Amino acid sequence: MNQFSFEYPWVLAFVIVFWLCGRYCPARTMAIYFPHVRSLLSLRAHKSRLLEILKWVGILGLLLALASPVLTNEYKDLKKKGRDIMLIIDSSDSMRQRGFDPADPYKSKFDVVKEVVSDFIDKRKNDRIGLINFASVAFVASPLTFEKEFLKKIVAMQQLGIAGKRTAINDALLQSYNILSKSDAKSKVAILLTDGIDNMSRISTDEILKLISQSDVKLYTIGIGSYRDFDGPYLQALAKAGHGKFYAASNKGALAKIYADIDKLETSKIKSKKIVKHEYLYIYPLFVAILALLFFVYLRTAKGVE
Template sequence: MLELQWPWALLLMPTPLLLLWTRARVSKQTEALQWRFAQQLYTASSAKKQTTHKMSLICFLGAWISLIFAITGPKWLGEPTHIPPTGRDILIALDLSGSMQVTDMVLNDRPADRLMAAKSVLSDFIQERRGDRVGIIVFGSKAYLQAPLSYDLATINQLVQETQIGFAGEQTAIGDAIGLGMKRLEDKPADQKVLILMTDGANTAGRVSPLQAANFAAQENVTVHTIGIGAEQMTVQGFFGPKTVNPSSDLDEPLLTNIAELTGGRFFRARSTEELADIYQILDQLEPTPGIDTLQRPVTTLFHWLGLLALLLTGGALLASGSVRLRRQQTP
């Protein structure tokens, strides 16, 4: 759709006709005082002149029309696109310690380790967070920022899929992960500070204790949701045959519960991939995305193209009028 910023400039369009009309009424004594452009228009308008004069007139008029349309500030509005409004800033802290390689989960009817299950569920969760900025923290013996807060959910998802067990060490620094999340969420509105921490163990490393970090998070209005991942029963092959063990015996549920309660979040227990998927659906409800998208039209400015066209047509008109004068001089 074409839009004119200053449509009143179109009132200047008949100016050349007014100049021709004025030129026809003036006396021969004042012809030398007339505007050179009007003189050329009057000369070119005569029916007795050659085709070159007509071409010069057409080029001048085309340049004038292009110039007037350029002055109006024309803009082409493209098709409207949906822009999601600004939502929450969500950091996801993902445990990459050695215990995340325990194969006690099922994914697509096949055995899978805990990290594979977490990646699968996180992929769906991240893709649904349109309008939110999402970032990734990975932690093991230390905590690292894998992906800063960004609206580019496709890239965030790709970085999650590229994580591997052991990237951050073999132990579990829960307190450091919370502390890093607080640092990345500082200076954000209170209702937008959300940290989702997923782990399968207890705090065994780090410089900051988890409860101390949780108290600081509460003071900064950072909501921390904690997820304990890992099955409670698993059959393994022992010396005397198969036996059932609890692969999540190291999971510190009381600690994760305290962290969530101190910060106004919730603790979730994921014993299977299905439970983990259900948890992230609940988190979608607890931390809803913005409701209504806004519409935005791409705007293309046409001023420079019309200005260039007017310049080219003016050059063509000058060349045409110059060739006419040259022929006159050559005629005996």
């Protein structure tokens, strides 16, 4: 943000002193040294307001230069330490179930999840976020990106059935960990959401637990619906291996609180450094003042103007 100011604004008050002197303190040097100079000059001198203008331009220019005008440009250098986050969302056939949102019982679980996830994306200003959609197969709906509006559009475009009807939790985790393993971010997070039990993965439970435990990715697992819908102990084991936390949500409000809790646990750090740049502008009024005074002296002496 640009801001104009004077370093020594009190100097401008001297304009009053000059004005008072010019009005009430007439110069007497001419009378002392050249008592008849006015009559001698009157033959070729003519009255002119130009000298008065030049004099005051010179005076004002000098005062402005002495007041030291400064243009200040202030900005912040932000050092963002965001996280890389993979959102893993179940789109199997069981996500068609309605009644998960008491305020709108006609919405499916999947529709509610998309709303809550979009809100979570909005809050993660400094993170790269990607999206895995899984059911019978797992696919990358969006790579890691800073473009939050683009990602929210991708989330809104997700549909039930495009990845099949069954549930492949382990395969989805494998996809996510493969992506995050290539990330150079210092902090990596995976958030798995499902309402089912793995019945389609090609990778075994032992293999995925070993992969998770050896990775530097923190894993949060969320089971939605009733405890009969998902395998709570398994999701808890996954979260424990991933040094994260297991959550269960029975409705939209509980799910929103879970994502809010994860948002607080995984706060991104921002360090800001204030940088101020000063541009001194005294040279411009000083240049104008010198020119005005030079013309003043020239007209006064060479042309006989007064």
